Amino acid sequence: MRIAPLDLRQQRFRGAFRGFDRSEVMTFLADTADDYEQALREIDRLRQDVAKMEEQLREHRERETDLRNTLLTAQKLADELRENAKQDARVILREAQNRADMVLHKAQSRLEEFERQITELRLKRRDVETSLEASIAALRHALEFVKAQDQQATREEKIRLYRPRGAEAEAAPERAQAEPAPRQAQG
Numbered sequence: 455m456r457i458a459p460l461d462l463r464q465q466r467f468r469g470a471f472r473g474f475d476r477s478e479v480m481t482f483l484a485d486t487a488d489d490y491e492q493a494l495r496e497i498d499r500l501r502q503d504v505a506k507m508e509e510q511l512r513e514h515r516e517r518e519t520d521l522r523n524t525l526l527t528a529q530k531l532a533d534e535l536r537e538n539a540k541q542d543a544r545v546i547l548r549e550a551q552n553r554a555d556m557v558l559h560k561a562q563s564r565l566e567e568f569e570r571q572i573t574e575l576r577l578k579r580r581d582v583e584t585s586l587e588a589s590i591a592a593l594r595h596a597l598e599f600v601k602a603q604d605q606q607a608t609r610e611e612k613i614r615l616y617r618p619r620g621a622e623a624e625a626a627p628e629r630a631q632a633e634p635a636p637r638q639a640q641g
Contacts, residue, residue: 459494462487 462483469476 457490459487459491462490 465483467473467479
């Protein structure tokens with residue numbers, strides 16, 4: 455059975471011969487009731503504190519669980535982002551490699567085309583040089599021939615100048631047969 459502070463205050467004892475001093479017992483019961491009431495209040499306050507602490511503990515545990523879940527989710531998300539970034543990097547690298555291969559192939563093709571054109575130009579140059587050398591040689595021979603003809607014509611003119619007139623008339627039919635027609639028009 456539980457005794458409340460009020461029970462201590464209202465408790466009455468019977469009087470007995472040679473018993474205790476009634477006022478002392480009543481004072482003691484009142485003091486005990488006050489202490490008991492104080493102890494019950496303290497217990498009640500402590501129970502409330504314990505309840506608050508348990509509530510706070512429960513909240514902290516919930517927060518801890520939420521934080522753990524959040525951290526796990528963040529870790530998973532970070533792992534997924536890292537993996538996606540790696541995949542994207544692989545794709546970009548593959549595309550860049552393909553582009554580089556294509557550019558290299560085009561550059562190689564252009565280089566081969568330039569080398570072919572250079573070879574063709576060198577061959578054309580040799581042909582032009584050969585043709586020019588042949589033309590120069592032909593012109594040199596023609597010039598030498600023309601000079602030789604001019605020298606011969608000059609000699610013939612000098613000879614005509616020194617021939618007497620009568621001898622010129624005799625040489626005219628021979629010269630007409632020996633010289634071409636344009637020379638006759640000049641002479």
